[in-house]
Amino acid sequence: MAGSQFLTEDQENQLLGYPRISPVEQQARRQELTAFGLEGICQAGEQSLCDLQILGLGYVGLVVLVIREGKQFALKIRRTNAKRESLLPEAKAIRQANKVGVAPKIYQASDNFILMDFIEGKSFLEWLQWAIAKYPTSIILDVINNLLEQAYKLDQIGLDRDDMKCITKDVIVTATHQPVLLDFSNASGDRRPQNVTALVQGLFWGSVIAKYLKPLLPHCNQEQLLSHLRHYKGHPNRTNFDTLKQAITLSSLNL
Missing domain, CATH: 3.30.200.20 (Phosphorylase Kinase; domain 1)
Structure with missing residues (x-):
């Protein structure tokens, strides 16, 4: 700055x-x-x-x-x-x-x-509003996949960040399209981590962000993803995570 x-x-x-x-x-x-x-x-x-x-x-x-x-x-x-x-x-x-x-x-x-x-960039919501008019869906999907990978890493180390359903201002996207998670004030290693499941819900239904992503990824809805989320929640391993990510990715590629 x-x-x-x-x-x-x-x-x-x-x-x-x-x-x-x-x-x-x-x-x-x-x-x-x-x-x-x-x-x-x-x-x-x-x-x-x-x-x-x-x-x-x-x-x-x-x-x-x-x-x-x-x-x-x-x-x-x-x-x-x-x-x-x-x-x-x-x-x-x-x-x-x-x-x-x-x-x-x-x-x-x-x-x-x-x-x-200091992470310089735009809040995720601001970046998304800007990127929709500027970039192909594949770029937006790359950022989403990056966020999902970060959430998975947190799950694997047993750290629940909390508030992952609402990341409008808690993620900064840099000029090179790298999303960075901010604010770990409510994070805890004493409860079961739900970073991936909460993030998917916050991205694709019941949020401001979901309103912007729905036209781009209409198949990423509860009906499409809920079974994958349940499998991952029951067994949060790499196989179930990759299956969930594939469902999100294929939804966009099949449009």
């Missing part, structure tokens, strides 16, 4: 202590952040908060663009009113995902901050 400018100290304080914080806690957070070696926080992104532009805002935290050693990174800041007392469990989940090539690479974490790769 060329042209991004560093925030003033007062502007930084608004974000570091969002939505409200005591002076003592503010100072403690600043001290905690010094260990990350940042040169500054930038005003950049499409989300507006405190009259500032940031990369993202969720129930657990907000994400801002930062500079370290002259390079751009994304910094997640824990909201002061978040139900989570620490971001370290999320950081652990991201590190697990990184081992199988999923999620932005994580570099450093503490109770209130996570430093990771």
